[in-house]
Amino acid sequence: MAFLELQGLTKLYNHFVAVSNFDLKVDKGSFVSLLGPSGCGKTTTLQMIAGFTEPSSGSIFLNGKDLSNIPARKRGLGIVFQSYALFMHMTVAENVAFGLEMRKIDRSERDRRVADTLELVHLAHLADRYPVAMSGGQRQRVALARALVIEPELLLLDEPLSNLDAKLREEMQLELRRIQQEAGVTTVMVTHDQSEAMALSDSVVVMENGKIRQEATPFDVYETPTSPFVSNFLGKSNNMRAELISQTPDGAIVECNGIRLESDPVSLPQGPVVVAIRPERIEIASSATDIPGRVTERVFLGSQWLLKVETGLGELLVTRRNTGHREAAPGDQVFLNWDRRHLRILPVEQKVSRT
Amino acid sequence: MTGQRSWSLSAPALALFGVLLVVPLIMTFVLSFNSFDFYEGISNDISLANYKEVLGDSYFYEIFARTFAIALATTVICAIIGVPQAYFLNRMTPFWRSVMVLVTLGPLLISVVVRTLGWAILLGNKGVINTALTDFGLIERPVKMMYTSGGIVLALVHVMIPFMVLAVWASLQRQDPATEAAAESLGAGPVVIFRRVVFPQVIPGILSGSLIVFSLSASAFATPAILGGRRIKVVSTTVYDEFMNTLNWPLGAAIAMLLLLAVLVIMVSWNRLVERRYSEVFA
Numbered sequence: 001m002a003f004l005e006l007q008g009l010t011k012l013y014n015h016f017v018a019v020s021n022f023d024l025k026v027d028k029g030s031f032v033s034l035l036g037p038s039g040c041g042k043t044t045t046l047q048m049i050a051g052f053t054e055p056s057s058g059s060i061f062l063n064g065k066d067l068s069n070i071p072a073r074k075r076g077l078g079i080v081f082q083s084y085a086l087f088m089h090m091t092v093a094e095n096v097a098f099g100l101e102m103r104k105i106d107r108s109e110r111d112r113r114v115a116d117t118l119e120l121v122h123l124a125h126l127a128d129r130y131p132v133a134m135s136g137g138q139r140q141r142v143a144l145a146r147a148l149v150i151e152p153e154l155l156l157l158d159e160p161l162s163n164l165d166a167k168l169r170e171e172m173q174l175e176l177r178r179i180q181q182e183a184g185v186t187t188v189m190v191t192h193d194q195s196e197a198m199a200l201s202d203s204v205v206v207m208e209n210g211k212i213r214q215e216a217t218p219f220d221v222y223e224t225p226t227s228p229f230v231s232n233f234l235g236k237s238n239n240m241r242a243e244l245i246s247q248t249p250d251g252a253i254v255e256c257n258g259i260r261l262e263s264d265p266v267s268l269p270q271g272p273v274v275v276a277i278r279p280e281r282i283e284i285a286s287s288a289t290d291i292p293g294r295v296t297e298r299v300f301l302g303s304q305w306l307l308k309v310e311t312g313l314g315e316l317l318v319t320r321r322n323t324g325h326r327e328a329a330p331g332d333q334v335f336l337n338w339d340r341r342h343l344r345i346l347p348v349e350q351k352v353s354r355t
Numbered sequence: 356m357t358g359q360r361s362w363s364l365s366a367p368a369l370a371l372f373g374v375l376l377v378v379p380l381i382m383t384f385v386l387s388f389n390s391f392d393f394y395e396g397i398s399n400d401i402s403l404a405n406y407k408e409v410l411g412d413s414y415f416y417e418i419f420a421r422t423f424a425i426a427l428a429t430t431v432i433c434a435i436i437g438v439p440q441a442y443f444l445n446r447m448t449p450f451w452r453s454v455m456v457l458v459t460l461g462p463l464l465i466s467v468v469v470r471t472l473g474w475a476i477l478l479g480n481k482g483v484i485n486t487a488l489t490d491f492g493l494i495e496r497p498v499k500m501m502y503t504s505g506g507i508v509l510a511l512v513h514v515m516i517p518f519m520v521l522a523v524w525a526s527l528q529r530q531d532p533a534t535e536a537a538a539e540s541l542g543a544g545p546v547v548i549f550r551r552v553v554f555p556q557v558i559p560g561i562l563s564g565s566l567i568v569f570s571l572s573a574s575a576f577a578t579p580a581i582l583g584g585r586r587i588k589v590v591s592t593t594v595y596d597e598f599m600n601t602l603n604w605p606l607g608a609a610i611a612m613l614l615l616l617a618v619l620v621i622m623v624s625w626n627r628l629v630e631r632r633y634s635e636v637f638a
């Protein structure tokens with residue numbers, strides 16, 4: 001049995017299915033993200049693990065124990081709330097010491113552990129501050145320290161970085177990863193931010209409408225999404241409807257808007273499919289090749305260019321690394337090509353219903 | 356907006372404020388230095404005689420002491436009842452919360468006089484409570500509740516509780532509900548959560564509610580007049596008697612000014628204390 005195991009976890013609100021038959025295994029010490037659009041049931045799942053929401057059915061095992069009949073305050077989990085939920089009337093050190101006080105840990109031991117944990121989150125110099133006098137990033141660290149000081153078996157993070165501005169968020173991503181690894185604590189994070197999930201996690205669980213769509217390492221969900229939804233949700237993707245017309249052991253052929261495209265072999269029945277290609281895998285060829293197109297828009301993003309190209313396949317998004325040269329301008333004729341292994345052939349999405 | 360515009364816009368409010376508050380206050384202030392003679396009425400000479408009379412007479416000290424004791428007791432009881440009430444109010448579902456807010460504020464829609472007369476009906480020697488207790492054989496002779504300080508406190512608490520509940524509720528609403536969940540996840544039970552997390556965060560609300568309740572109770576008139584009658588006098592009913600019965604307006608004015616001064620001093624020092632204690636935490 002894995003360190004944390006969710007089995008058939010389900011939550012109904014009246015007849016509305018917030019979380020549906022959720023199975024998950026998390027290894028000790030690893031960092032797993034639940035990723036999905038707002039309202040897909042991430043928080044509800046986390047709250048069930050935390051013990052604040054009663055599951056309608058299914059069970060949760062942590063380190064071999066069934067958590068069903070253990071109340072939230074006895075589960076001993078470290079939780080970081082989206083709003084941080086700091087105790088505003090206590091100093092940083094008092095906030096961090098709270099969980100140890102509840103565990104009746106004696107004074108000297110408590111002081112030592114508070115100091116160690118504040119050291120870990122680089123806040124030792126602010127131990128006597130009140131939270132009002134701190135920045136968002138510092139409050140975030142206090143919340144993290146308060147959750148970690150009790151040496152929890154499991155750390156739960158609900159959108160931990162969403163209240164920070166973009167620059168700070170990137171810094172805190174690295175910090176969070178460092179702290180999690182130094183503390184060696186098994187972590188489940190909830191986020192709607194795909195870049196955050198990919199940057200931090202050992203494993204990403206993509207959710208939609210209360211269900212798991214795909215679970216894999218960040219690299220694998222990005223490189224080999226199994227559905228158009230996942231392909232769209234992680235990073236940018238050009239998704240087009242097509243028809244799988246032939247497949248042989250050394251390749252498949254799809255037809256999209258009358259244009260034939262080759263890809264690596266797939267194991268899908270012939271018929272309607274979705275083809276997906278990432279904007280950064282599309283090359284602009286110097287000579288006339290398969291796919292001619294006309295640039296309709298060009299956006300400069302600093303490290304890269306973003307082009308919209310109207311082609312026979314439809315409008316394609318193309319990103320180009322900025323190498324110090326001007327890119328094709330709107331109105332210019334260009335030729336696109338790509339390595340066939342970058343073309344993903346995916347099954348057509350069935351609407352995922354909440355049942 | 357130009358300075359002139361904003362002045363002219365606030366002119367009606369300023370006029371109202373000036374005519375109805377500042378002018379009578381100044382006149383009362385001046386009046387308190389005049390003298391009174393039973394045969395000749397009020398004369399316009401200026402002296403501190405009235406203040407000397409009040410401050411030199413233990414009778415008045417007793418009245419002031421009683422007034423502040425009643426106000427203090429009312430404030431403490433309002434806090435004891437109002438804090439949990441506001442806490443539960445805050446935790447109700449929106450529907451029940453709006454119902455209960457209405458129930459809490461409802462009494463404010465009824466005149467204080469009417470409500471106090473209601474208390475008189477309940478508390479009298481032949482009132483509802485005493486009659487019921489006698490009929491059930493629980494007591495032999497009626498318990499004296501009318502014309503006691505206790506009776507006044509009881510009725511004042513009823514009048515003042517909405518102010519306390521509202522002040523505490525306002526500070527509860529400012530509180531992040533996740534802090535309670537955070538405390539729970541760290542191992543705290545319901546009692547510890549209330550004592551260590553919820554209560555300390557509503558202290559500013561309790562303090563500002565106390566300020567309102569205390570000053571309104573110290574200067575309340577209708578309730579002590581009806582339930583205290585002639586026997587249990589407080590400062591405001593004493594002032595009333597000086598004006599309406601003895602006709603010694605200057606003495607009444609002096610007592611009124613002393614009450615005003617005392618309440619002001621208490622309020623300002625209370626506020627100072629609160630600010631000094633909490634400025635660091637709740638900036």
Ligand SMILES: Nc1ncnc2c1ncn2[C@@H]1O[C@H](COP(=O)(O)OP(=O)(O)O)[C@@H](O)[C@H]1O
Binds near residue numbers: 039043044045
């Ligand atoms: N207490 C509740 N009562 C009814 N519906 C709820 C409740 N809590 C959450 N939901 C619904 O369940 C779905 C999942 O919510 P949530 O887990 O908060 O999503 P998210 O993935 O954004 O964290 C949402 O559609 C939400 O409206």
Ligand SMILES: [Mg+2]
Binds near residue numbers: 042043
């Ligand atoms: Mg959420």
